[in-house]
Amino acid sequence: MPSFRCFSSSATRLLKLGDSLKLTRIFSNEDVIEYAKITSDYNPVHLDSESARNAGFEDQLVHGMLVASLFPQIISSHCPGAIYASQSLQFKVPIYIGEEIFGEMQLFSLRRMKNRYLAKFKTSCFKHGDLLALDGEAVAILPSSAVAQVDPLG
Amino acid sequence: MPSFRCFSSSATRLLKLGDSLKLTRIFSNEDVIEYAKITSDYNPVHLDSESARNAGFEDQLVHGMLVASLFPQIISSHCPGAIYASQSLQFKVPIYIGEEIFGEMQLFSLRRMKNRYLAKFKTSCFKHGDLLALDGEAVAILPSSAVAQVDPLG
Numbered sequence: 001m002p003s004f005r006c007f008s009s010s011a012t013r014l015l016k017l018g019d020s021l022k023l024t025r026i027f028s029n030e031d032v033i034e035y036a037k038i039t040s041d042y043n044p045v046h047l048d049s050e051s052a053r054n055a056g057f058e059d060q061l062v063h064g065m066l067v068a069s070l071f072p073q074i075i076s077s078h079c080p081g082a083i084y085a086s087q088s089l090q091f092k093v094p095i096y097i098g099e100e101i102f103g104e105m106q107l108f109s110l111r112r113m114k115n116r117y118l119a120k121f122k123t124s125c126f127k128h129g130d131l132l133a134l135d136g137e138a139v140a141i142l143p144s145s146a147v148a149q150v151d152p153l154g
Numbered sequence: 155m156p157s158f159r160c161f162s163s164s165a166t167r168l169l170k171l172g173d174s175l176k177l178t179r180i181f182s183n184e185d186v187i188e189y190a191k192i193t194s195d196y197n198p199v200h201l202d203s204e205s206a207r208n209a210g211f212e213d214q215l216v217h218g219m220l221v222a223s224l225f226p227q228i229i230s231s232h233c234p235g236a237i238y239a240s241q242s243l244q245f246k247v248p249i250y251i252g253e254e255i256f257g258e259m260q261l262f263s264l265r266r267m268k269n270r271y272l273a274k275f276k277t278s279c280f281k282h283g284d285l286l287a288l289d290g291e292a293v294a295i296l297p298s299s300a301v302a303q304v305d306p307l308g
Contacts, residue, residue, distance in 0.1 A: 031192055038188050039223040043230035045237065055235050064238045065226055069193040069219045076197035081209050083199065084218045088242045 013078065014148030015107055015119070021074045023103045027062040032097055035066045062095045064134070070103035071123045071138055079146035087123070088136040095125070095133050102126045105138065110147065117142045167232065168302030169261055169273070175228045177257045181216040186251055189220045216249045218288070224257035225277045225292055233300035241277070242290040249279070249287050256280045259292065264301065271296045 015021075036042050044051035045061050052060045068089050075082045095101055102125065109120035119142050125134035169175075190196050198205035199215050206214045222243050229236045249255055256279065263274035273296050279288035 034188065034192050038185055038192070039220070039227055041223060041227040041230050043226070043236065044234055051235070055237070063223075063226065065219060065223045065241075066193070068222075068241075069195060069217075072197070072217065072219055073193055073195040076195050080198055081205070082197065083209070084245055086242075086244045087219075088240075090240045091238055 013146075015079070015110075015142070015146055016148045017107055017110055019107045021078050021105045021107075021121075023070055023074050023077075024100060025070060025103070026100050027066060027095075027097060029060070029097050032060065032062055032066070035063055039063070039065075041065075057094055058096060060097045062097055062099075064089070064091045064095075067095050067101065067125055067134055070101075070125060071105060071121075074103060074105050075121075075138075075140050075142075079140075079142050081143045082146070083141040085118070085139040085141060087138045090135045091133075092135055093127070093131060093133040095127060099127050101133065113141070115144050117144060117147045119147075167300075169233070169264075169296070169300055170302045171261055171264055173261045175232050175259045175261075175275075177224055177228050177231075178254060179224060179257070180254050181220060181249070181251060183214070183251050186214065186216055186220070189217055193217070193219075195219075211248055212250060214251045216251055216253075218243065218245045218249075221249050221255065221279055221288055224255075224279060225259060225275075228257060228259050229275075229292075229294050229296075233294075233296050235297045236300070237295045239272070239293040239295060241292045244289045245287075246289055247281070247285060247287040249281060253281050255287065267295070269298050271298060271301045273301075 032046050045055050046063055049059055072084055104124045105121040107121055111118045119140050121138045123136045123138045127133050186200050199209050200217055203213055226238055258278045259275040261275055265272040273294050275292045277290045277292045281287050
């Protein structure tokens with residue numbers, strides 16, 4: 001089973017502007033191998049230490065899109081039924097197998113759409129405490145039951 | 155094993171501006187279940203038909219970030235050792251389990267960086283032939299051995 005921990009900084013599970021949803025995780029070699037099998041992404045920088053070092057890295061990298069999966073995981077664990085609309089991803093620093101990473105999504109915009117909400121999040125992954133490894137923004141459609149407070153201007 | 159097919163529109167495996175790298179794939183229910191286990195993304199719209207229909211969809215959705223994994227797969231199968239720098243993703247239309255999807259990356263910018271190249275791609279996934287389901291752009295660092303022709307102005 002994956003090693004992860006998910007928690008919200010809000011006292012309840014209802015989201016409001018400014019809330020941060022957070023999760024820590026360590027991706028194992030087994031995670032990377034299984035991910036490679038599903039996606040057929042067998043880039044040797046993920047699967048072979050020597051290839052990774054020859055490419056200038058310290059060791060085997062976790063697939064970037066596997067790291068990015070933390071964001072929909074955070075959303076779906078907090079808001080089951082949420083639908084992703086967009087995500088931007090800037091890979092700033094390599095993330096290696098076995099490193100503890102800290103994913104964070106901060107809600108900065110909410111707009112009502114009938115019985116749902118269009119929510120915009122700043123999305124970040126850190127390692128070594130505060131070293132920004134993955135940066136971007138996400139837009140998701142949330143069920144109204146997940147939202148506590150709305151800014152009608154988005 | 156996943157059902158996929160990867161090919162390049164270029165006569166050789168060396169990339170040049172304007173080239174398109176393409177791949178077709180069908181994600182199975184087993185793929186989605188295995189992906190959920192690795193990522194711990196158990197959003198019911200992916201795993202349960204009734205939940206997906208209650209959320210307004212025809213059936214179970216493939217995780218968006220699993221669909222997006224086609225792009226690094228295309229890059230890594232064509233250019234082993236390539237490193238992803240960024241990706242934007244706009245999820246336009248749901249992709250359901252069992253649907254054939256067609257991923258395409260078109261190289262529109264190349265810039266030399268010492269012995270590597272910074273390459274920018276338009277990234278698209280289609281279903282039902284020409285229905286755009288996933289849109290965006292990617293930036294990757296490619297080994298010089300993968301590149302045939304360079305526009306020094308990027």
